[in-house]
Amino acid sequence: MDVTPEGTAPAEPRAASIVLEGIRKRYPDGTEAVRELSLDIAAGELAVLIGPSGCGKSTVLRMVNRLIEPTGGRILLGGEDVTRVDPVRLRRRIGYVIQNVGLFPHQTVSANVATVPRLLGWPRERSRRRVDELLELVGLDPATFGRRYPHELSGGQRQRVGVARALAADPVVLLMDEPFSAVDPIARTRLQEEFLRLQAEVRKTIVLVTHDLDEAVRLGDRIAVLSEGGRLEQYDTPAAVLGAPATPFVREFVGADRGIRRLAVTPVTGETVEPLPETGVAGLPTMPLGGSAYDALGTLLSSAAERIVVTDGGRPVGVLSRTRLLELGDREG
Numbered sequence: 001m002d003v004t005p006e007g008t009a010p011a012e013p014r015a016a017s018i019v020l021e022g023i024r025k026r027y028p029d030g031t032e033a034v035r036e037l038s039l040d041i042a043a044g045e046l047a048v049l050i051g052p053s054g055c056g057k058s059t060v061l062r063m064v065n066r067l068i069e070p071t072g073g074r075i076l077l078g079g080e081d082v083t084r085v086d087p088v089r090l091r092r093r094i095g096y097v098i099q100n101v102g103l104f105p106h107q108t109v110s111a112n113v114a115t116v117p118r119l120l121g122w123p124r125e126r127s128r129r130r131v132d133e134l135l136e137l138v139g140l141d142p143a144t145f146g147r148r149y150p151h152e153l154s155g156g157q158r159q160r161v162g163v164a165r166a167l168a169a170d171p172v173v174l175l176m177d178e179p180f181s182a183v184d185p186i187a188r189t190r191l192q193e194e195f196l197r198l199q200a201e202v203r204k205t206i207v208l209v210t211h212d213l214d215e216a217v218r219l220g221d222r223i224a225v226l227s228e229g230g231r232l233e234q235y236d237t238p239a240a241v242l243g244a245p246a247t248p249f250v251r252e253f254v255g256a257d258r259g260i261r262r263l264a265v266t267p268v269t270g271e272t273v274e275p276l277p278e279t280g281v282a283g284l285p286t287m288p289l290g291g292s293a294y295d296a297l298g299t300l301l302s303s304a305a306e307r308i309v310v311t312d313g314g315r316p317v318g319v320l321s322r323t324r325l326l327e328l329g330d331r332e333g
């Protein structure tokens with residue numbers, strides 16, 4: 001069964017692995033959108049697909065829920081070949097969130113979120129409890145927002161309703177196509193942060209398509225960089241993609257400022273710090289061990305100090321200079 005017990009969050013978060021085995025898509029006009037792509041996404045992992053416009057990201061995503069039929073290869077969801085499953089049943093196990101959400105304009109927020117539970121024939125009371133729980137989970141007060149219509153919400157709020165709706169029947173997979181790109185940059189960062197908290201709680205397998213490298217680095221457990229024809233250039237952690245681009249294409253794609261971006265995913269460890277100076281550390285800014293090198297650089301630049309003191313349980317264990325931090329950003333691999 002593909003529903004949760006009695007409207008409560010599942011005790012064991014349910015998620016399925018996704019395996020793409022040499023999938024291909026050739027559109028009827030002859031366009032080879034995806035020539036051959038293989039990718040393994042572990043259950044509970046968030047994989048980001050990124051690449052230039054037209055490289056086939058959306059085509060790949062939509063083949064997973066069979067909005068687009070592959071012309072070759074296999075897609076396994078929790079080990080089951082999706083091409084052998086009834087597409088309608090399949091889509092009830094897969095949440096799908098798109099840019100501008102596609103909420104039903106003449107239905108309230110609650111009714112929108114309850115779409116799939118209704119299709120699954122859940123009793124009203126159970127649906128209602130689930131809807132309230134999900135609205136709370138995405139940070140919208142059910143009493144205030146449940147009765148509103150989509151046009152009475154901000155772009156960011158609509159996007160949250162879209163996420164709640166996608167999670168309603170406890171899908172094993174969530175597919176997200178540019179989910180945050182229609183909202184302004186400040187709202188986007190907040191939505192991304194909230195989304196990370198939500199994912200820590202629900203631990204779904206998520207495939208997210210984006211154009212935005214910062215978003216990919218912030219959200220992805222792993223990033224798949226695609227080039228034209230759905231060719232997989234690299235599939236690795238954000239730190240590896242930024243720090244050790246596998247091909248010239250990836251190197252160019254992640255761009256000249258990747259050193260700075262890389263700092264965001266580089267934690268300050270006992271090995272990266274420099275020894276405490278004999279002159280002492282009085283008056284210098286501090287940061288805890290384990291914080292990001294990016295935050296360290298930000299603090300240094302705003303304090304005009306030459307060094308930042310790294311502490312462990314409040315005790316200074318070393319310092320980092322600007323030069324050292326910039327070296328961390330430049331370092332390969």
Ligand SMILES: Nc1ncnc2c1ncn2[C@@H]1O[C@H](COP(=O)(O)OP(=O)(O)OP(=O)(O)O)[C@@H](O)[C@H]1O
Nearest residue numbers: 027028029031033052053054055056057058059060
């Ligand atoms: N229905 C279709 N018929 C023919 N070609 C198509 C069709 N849909 C998409 N394409 C082509 O397939 C290729 C991949 O498109 P797709 O939308 O998957 O790329 P994308 O990487 O998601 O692009 P974007 O980032 O611009 O959204 C493009 O060249 C596109 O023009």
